[in-house]
Amino acid sequence: MNSRRGGGLLGTFLRRGGRWPGKLLWLLTLTGWLLPTAPTAAADPLVYRLKWLQNSSTVGDLYADVQGFFAARGLTVEVKPGGPERDAIKELELGHAQFGVASADQVIRAAAKGAPVVVIAQIFQVNPLQWIYRASRPPLETLADLEGLIIGITYGGNDEMIMRTVLAKAGLDERRVTLMSVRYDFTPFYRRRADLWPIYRNSQGIVIADRMARAGEPVRFFNPTDFGVRFVANSVVTHQRLLDDQPDLVHRFREALLEGWRAALAEENEQRALTIIARFDPDTPPDLMARQLRVTRELVRPTADFPVGRLDVAAWRQTEEIMHRQGLIPRPVNVVSRLHGPAPP
Amino acid sequence: MRPLGAVLTLTGISRYKNNKLMQISCDDIALALVGAETPIFAALNFNLKGPGFHALFGPSGVGKTTLARLLIGQMRPDSGGIRIDGCPRRLYAYNLERLPGWSSVGRHLEKITPASQRPRCAELAAAFGIEPVLGQRFARLSLGQKNRVNLIRYLVQDFELLIMDESLANVDERTRGRIITTIKTLFPDRFFLYISHNAIEVARFCRQVLVLRGAHREPQALTVPGLDGNGEAAPPPAMEKALLTIMNAI
Amino acid sequence: MLARRIYQFLIVYAVGLALLLGLKYLAGLSDYVIPGPPLIWQTFHEVYGRYTADTLNTFSVAVFGQVISIGLATGIGILGRQATWFGNFVKVAAYNVQAYPIVALAPIIFILLGDGFITRLVIAAMICYFPLLLVVLGVMGEPVTEIEHFYRITGRMRWQLEVKIRAFENLHKLTTVVAGSATLAMAGTIVAEFIAANAGIGYSIRIALYQSDLGKILIALFLIGICLSVYQALLEWAGAQVHRRWETIDGGAA
Numbered sequence: 001m002n003s004r005r006g007g008g009l010l011g012t013f014l015r016r017g018g019r020w021p022g023k024l025l026w027l028l029t030l031t032g033w034l035l036p037t038a039p040t041a042a043a044d045p046l047v048y049r050l051k052w053l054q055n056s057s058t059v060g061d062l063y064a065d066v067q068g069f070f071a072a073r074g075l076t077v078e079v080k081p082g083g084p085e086r087d088a089i090k091e092l093e094l095g096h097a098q099f100g101v102a103s104a105d106q107v108i109r110a111a112a113k114g115a116p117v118v119v120i121a122q123i124f125q126v127n128p129l130q131w132i133y134r135a136s137r138p139p140l141e142t143l144a145d146l147e148g149l150i151i152g153i154t155y156g157g158n159d160e161m162i163m164r165t166v167l168a169k170a171g172l173d174e175r176r177v178t179l180m181s182v183r184y185d186f187t188p189f190y191r192r193r194a195d196l197w198p199i200y201r202n203s204q205g206i207v208i209a210d211r212m213a214r215a216g217e218p219v220r221f222f223n224p225t226d227f228g229v230r231f232v233a234n235s236v237v238t239h240q241r242l243l244d245d246q247p248d249l250v251h252r253f254r255e256a257l258l259e260g261w262r263a264a265l266a267e268e269n270e271q272r273a274l275t276i277i278a279r280f281d282p283d284t285p286p287d288l289m290a291r292q293l294r295v296t297r298e299l300v301r302p303t304a305d306f307p308v309g310r311l312d313v314a315a316w317r318q319t320e321e322i323m324h325r326q327g328l329i330p331r332p333v334n335v336v337s338r339l340h341g342p343a344p345p
Numbered sequence: 346m347r348p349l350g351a352v353l354t355l356t357g358i359s360r361y362k363n364n365k366l367m368q369i370s371c372d373d374i375a376l377a378l379v380g381a382e383t384p385i386f387a388a389l390n391f392n393l394k395g396p397g398f399h400a401l402f403g404p405s406g407v408g409k410t411t412l413a414r415l416l417i418g419q420m421r422p423d424s425g426g427i428r429i430d431g432c433p434r435r436l437y438a439y440n441l442e443r444l445p446g447w448s449s450v451g452r453h454l455e456k457i458t459p460a461s462q463r464p465r466c467a468e469l470a471a472a473f474g475i476e477p478v479l480g481q482r483f484a485r486l487s488l489g490q491k492n493r494v495n496l497i498r499y500l501v502q503d504f505e506l507l508i509m510d511e512s513l514a515n516v517d518e519r520t521r522g523r524i525i526t527t528i529k530t531l532f533p534d535r536f537f538l539y540i541s542h543n544a545i546e547v548a549r550f551c552r553q554v555l556v557l558r559g560a561h562r563e564p565q566a567l568t569v570p571g572l573d574g575n576g577e578a579a580p581p582p583a584m585e586k587a588l589l590t591i592m593n594a595i
Numbered sequence: 596m597l598a599r600r601i602y603q604f605l606i607v608y609a610v611g612l613a614l615l616l617g618l619k620y621l622a623g624l625s626d627y628v629i630p631g632p633p634l635i636w637q638t639f640h641e642v643y644g645r646y647t648a649d650t651l652n653t654f655s656v657a658v659f660g661q662v663i664s665i666g667l668a669t670g671i672g673i674l675g676r677q678a679t680w681f682g683n684f685v686k687v688a689a690y691n692v693q694a695y696p697i698v699a700l701a702p703i704i705f706i707l708l709g710d711g712f713i714t715r716l717v718i719a720a721m722i723c724y725f726p727l728l729l730v731v732l733g734v735m736g737e738p739v740t741e742i743e744h745f746y747r748i749t750g751r752m753r754w755q756l757e758v759k760i761r762a763f764e765n766l767h768k769l770t771t772v773v774a775g776s777a778t779l780a781m782a783g784t785i786v787a788e789f790i791a792a793n794a795g796i797g798y799s800i801r802i803a804l805y806q807s808d809l810g811k812i813l814i815a816l817f818l819i820g821i822c823l824s825v826y827q828a829l830l831e832w833a834g835a836q837v838h839r840r841w842e843t844i845d846g847g848a849a
Binding site for chain 3: 437438439441446457499
Binding site: 084085087089090093094106109110112114115116154155156157181183184185187328 | 702
């Protein structure tokens with residue numbers, strides 16, 4: 001490359017790309033396309049990015065959308081499914097979404113890196129992330145019962161965080177248990193190469209339990225919450241700037257969403273809720289979907305009169321503490337200061 | 346396509362060597378190349394008797410190389426017969442051939458020369474003027490040097506018939522003369538068919554000249570005598586007569 | 596050659612990083628979306644040892660897979676070069692099977708064979724096998740008439756000589772596809788690890804994605820790029836050595 005002149009595409013463009021005003025226009029257009037969009041005006045359509053696919057775990061989100069709860073409050077909301085490549089917090093910052101669903105560890109990591117994210121509601125009061133094991137084993141009644149077992153974890157995932165906290169609480173290090181890396185399939189568990197396998201209690205947990213029951217192998221679930229390890233799961237987040245500039249908009253959104261969740265979980269609306277889920281999740285059999293909905297109800301609304309969406313401040317504190325202790329954040333972030341939703345009295 | 350290469354029978358060699366009964370006969374050969382509008386041969390008949398240094402002569406595109414390929418079995422005529430007596434081992438050399446590039450010319454010649462022919466190989470290298478380049482790679486040689494090297498490696502093989510298709514292209518006239526004379530001196534009992542465009546050369550050095558005239562002519566081929574010279578200058582009248590005979594035959 | 600490869604990569608990497616940082620500061624994005632230079636540097640210090648080991652792990656699998664693939668492609672390519680039933684079958688099969696995205700089959704391979712070294716090796720070998728095979732088939736199936744004619748007509752032709760002639764005449768093509776398959780093997784191994792393995796830099800990238808840590812991903816990409824640049828320079832050098840060796844010393848089967 002000639003050292004006196006810039007090389008490569010940019011250099012070629014600058015030398016040969018026509019007159020300067022034209023080049024400048026091109027560069028600005030390109031930059032503008034990459035830059036995040038401007039803050040939302042009140043009448044603009046809102047994007048609500050979920051954490052995962054649309055299924056029974058997102059029944060309240062779908063119910064609020066289809067039943068017109070957003071529209072009743074003057075909001076036009078597009079509910080978009082999430083996925084492994086989607087990060088709602090990043091989309092908030094880039095302006096591609098105005099509201100999103102993120103887990104507590106995502107929120108705390110983002111806060112540790114200065115992301116302007118705030119939490120406006122907590123959907124799951126009980127973390128659906130649990131471990132499945134065969135009922136032929138003695139039940140896990142104390143944490144010490146984990147000793148000697150082969151436990152599946154997703155390295156880098158929040159189940160790793162939770163299990164390490166559980167093991168630390170039990171005083172068990174990796175010489176006394178075996179941690180096995182989890183992929184996307186359950187073959188190692190089916191083949192008895194692992195004793196415990198992480199699942200989502202309200203989705204895969206039901207499917208696997210069914211399959212194993214048909215094979216004559218009933219199962220049980222290990223729930224870290226039962227042993228005092230409370231790791232907050234999915235919560236609703238938004239951008240700090242939107243909360244500051246348009247608090248009314250945020251309030252209306254949250255109220256519509258939580259109303260949707262309450263209605264979706266009401267027993268008398270179960271059939272309608274299942275119909276709505278089936279529209280977005282046609283591949284799940286109806287009876288399985290119904291059972292998934294009922295488990296989701298228990299995890300989101302532990303008691304009949306529980307205020308859906310309430311922020312469990314103590315659990316948030318514990319989650320942050322777990323992450324700090326495991327070195328996942330360099331210093332505490334005071335995540336409680338980012339909680340802006342219904343809290344315990 | 347008939348298999349390439351020479352078919353060798355020991356009894357055949359001794360009989361033919363002793364009898365020196367070598368001839369090439371073509372009887373009513375017809376051949377149309379794929380995609381051509383007109384046949385290249387139609388009722389081609391000739392008889393060439395060997396041994397000796399003979400020529401295959403004719404204008405460009407008349408079918409000299411095609412005939413050569415027919416004679417060695419690389420192609421088959423559409424009809425008619427080819428008979429070759431006394432030449433069980435037939436070779437065909439052409440001027441676009443190359444040697445592999447991983448060894449020098451000298452090393453290559455060493456590898457492909459039968460042990461009994463090593464002295465002959467050295468003699469040919471000196472006579473053909475390629476001794477200075479034996480240590481070089483084939484790709485670095487001039488076109489004339491390449492053609493000479495290629496010819497030498499055929500001459501040191503076992504054969505009764507060698508067809509040389511423009512094998513002395515890009516070689517200067519004096520050297521060509523010396524090469525042809527050397528071949529005739531060293532290989533008097535072999536049958537050579539020399540394809541050339543040079544009427545003076547074929548008239549001067551060749552015993553018989555098979556002139557191809559084209560499928561539209563009758564007869565399609567004529568065999569005329571050459572001077573069969575050995576390097577000495579031919580008397581001008583004889584030379585003139587031979588040339589005229591050849592040119593009139595076209 | 597090595598220096599040129601490395602500084603070419605560094606230029607590309609630096610331009611990419613500059614674009615990211617430009618976007619970060621223009622849009623005022625936090626370190627969570629695009630990490631700033633201090634965080635990138637800090638992350639580098641935290642993970643470079645582990646990621647270097649992971650990269651070399653992946654690289655060794657990729658190279659091993661590539662070597663197997665070269666051997667297999669050479670063998671099958673030589674066998675399949677002729678216009679026989681087997682030769683035609685090999686050609687048709689190679690053209691058709693190469694269309695299957697191997698990384699889409701990777702999960703099935705992991706389920707059947709587990710997520711150990713052998714599975715990653717199989718995927719790495721399969722990823723670069725078909726392009727290699729097609730080139731070898733093309734080279735070995737194309738006669739070099741000007742050279743082969745003498746050996747055929749004098750009855751000296753052997754299959755080893757035929758292979759040697761065709762390989763030598765197409766050395767540049769062969770060394771180019773070998774160098775290209777190196778990148779393919781590395782990329783394929785990384786993707787396979789990303790999907791379903793429990794070791795290697797692809798696996799580390801997957802974890803970094805779970806953690807939404809772009810800083811770690813940038814470090815991983817940097818190490819992968821350096822590793823590949825060095826390897827490709829080595830392959831180019833080796834190719835040049837082969838050329839030079841065949842051109843400067845006497846010897847050969849002919």
